[in-house]
Amino acid sequence: MYGDSKELFDRLGIRSTRQRKRVYALMLEQKEPVTAERIYRLLHGKEGDGTVNLSTVYRVLELFVNKEIVLKSMIAKENKAVYEINDMSHKHHVTCLSCRKVFFVEGCPLRDFEEKLLEQLDFQVAGHQLEVYGYCAECRKSQNGSGQDKNVLS
Amino acid sequence: MYGDSKELFDRLGIRSTRQRKRVYALMLEQKEPVTAERIYRLLHGKEGDGTVNLSTVYRVLELFVNKEIVLKSMIAKENKAVYEINDMSHKHHVTCLSCRKVFFVEGCPLRDFEEKLLEQLDFQVAGHQLEVYGYCAECRKSQNGSGQDKNVLS
DNA sequence: TTGCAGATGCGAATGATTTGCAAATCGGAA
């Protein structure tokens, strides 16, 4: 019912609780990064298995982040965090300022940069977060005539 | 005494108040991004010209950000904002997770990436924010895993 | 089945930031 999260949790050495299973299952369904609040509300929307407290959602997400099965990042311009399943593919987000849609991009332009930091600054990079924002094809098309082909990835 | 901020404010079409002049002058002195709280405390440290209320510091900074004479960004992993004078040079920040010190790096690894986004996704980039975090030479040397919290930013 | 370390629910606390409102101030007009 919850996929084989039990197995995953065992492997991670953490207890398999109803709340963790529900949060994990819900995270798997998400196509874009979500806030803790949204997870909480989605869980309430689902019927059946009882509720999950908001504090618990936060605690479970924190645990998942520590175990690296979930990624956490801050939303640009707002001060709240969003979470997403870590599928190990190192995507970056591109946010349309007009429709707020989030696009994913594979690949990362930072490899060389990180090397440069180590050489020039003796700074050991542990991670990075890149927020790119601008305007997607569709919005540019509908707002001024200069848009080109549309190409929506989701 | 406050530089020629009066002139700047006139040009921007905003009133030249004691508080704005003080905040602006202090921002000019900063060598690294600072929190609103830190500006507030620094202003209290200075003698003479009376104090500036914390809410006012926030309001003045917001105004400066809108007028684009100050840049605002979020500190990685903490949810508070830091501000710095906008010198138009397009620097990026590198934050040490141990001592919280912020380093600047000239140059930007994103030019090619933005081109790629336009070609492949037809996404027109308007801006980006890059947060790199890791461990600085000094902290790695002292091997102090938990960090000596020098509290540079707050 | 049982014991208990670890997990959860609940409400209250936190900390950064924002807001409502009355009083103070800026700067153009008289």
Place this chain on the structure above:
DNA sequence: TTCCGATTTGCAAATCATTCGCATCTGCAA
């Protein structure tokens, strides 16, 4: 220079996301 109205400020209280304290509950190893 003085006056006046629009802006800005100070202050305290409100927000909002997130965390914490603590009593109770629950996986799960024995």
